[in-house]
Amino acid sequence: MNRDHILSILKDIENGNLSAELAAEKLRLEPYEEFSYANVDHHRGLRQGVPEVIYGAGKTAEQIRGIAEAMLRHEDENILITRISPEKRAVLEGLPVDYREIAQIAIVNPKPIEKPYGSIVVVSAGTSDMPVAEEAAVTAEVLGNRVTRIYDSGVAGIHRLLAHTEELMQARAVVAVAGMEGALASVVGGLVDCPVIAVPTSVGYGASFHGLAALLAMLNSCASGVSVVNIDNGFGAGYQASMINQVGRYSKSVSE
Structure with missing residues (x-):
């Protein structure tokens, strides 16, 4: 349940279109709903503007469905389930x-984004990095x-990268996804005037140590404005890029 939905309930009460008893029924499972295997945070959308995201890896298919159905009962939209295999889907x-x-993302109760905001660029080093890059891109789009x-x-x-300099320069945030030696993030960081979120991937030969070599290279980048998320964490990068891109979009009231 997001902020707009709760506001609509309160406005219905204010306008006399909804009784307090029915409103209480709508809100009765706030702020979270207990299951034997999970506590579903229904206030996440109100606090952060985005409903709880379901991490599919490690959960059974039945647990994933149970959490998704609970969120649907609260009329959540664009519910993200990450790391969900075709079999679990x-x-x-x-x-x-x-x-x-x-x-490997499922979007439950998908609703189109009528006016996508700002500009995020997701750039990957190789085709083998695409699953992580797509995790970042889809996450950012849904947000x-x-x-x-x-x-x-x-x-x-x-x-191949320099041919896209114009798109890179127009971005408010760039997600740079690379395995092997992870050099892409430093190169992009030297081209753009916005934050770069580096994502090391586990792609590479033996000495890449399943992404550790790329992680250390990105952490040691000499380019200013580069931050680094965990190995293969496309979701985290896409979420962070969204927060950067949307800074200032919604004003907050500050008490003096």
């Missing part, structure tokens, strides 16, 4: 779902942002 049959196979994808543009053929 089958348990959502019968629910309104948009499944993105490359990103209401305009996203441009620039894929397979790593430093092994840097002219």
Whole structure:
């Protein structure tokens, strides 16, 4: 349940269109709902503007469906389920779902974003980095942002990246996704005037240590304005890019 939905309930009470008893029934499971395996945070959308995101890895298919159905009962929209395999996705049959196979993200109760905001660019070094890049891009799109994808543009053929300099320079945040030695983030950081969120991936040969080499290279970047998320954490990067892109979009009242 997000802020707009709660405001609509309160306005219905104010206008005499809804009794206090019915309003209490609508809100009776706030702020969270207990299951034997989870406590579903129904106030997340009110506090943060985004409903709770379901991390699919490690959960059973039945647990994923149970949490999704609980959120649907509270009329949440664009519910993100990350790291959900095609096999687990089958348990959502019968629910309104948009499944993105490359990103392994399911969007439950999907609603179109009428006016995507700002500009986020997601750039990946190689095609093998696409699953993590798509996780970042889909996350950012569902959160209401305009996203441009620039894929397979790593430093092994840097002219491919430089061909997109205009799109990069127009971004309010860039997500740079790379495995191997992770050099892409430093190159992008030297081109743009906005924050760069570096995502190391576990792509690479033995000495990449499943992404540790890229992680350390990105943490040691000499380019200013580069921050780093965990290995393969496309979701975290997309979420952070959204927060950066939307800074100032909604004003907050500050008491003096």
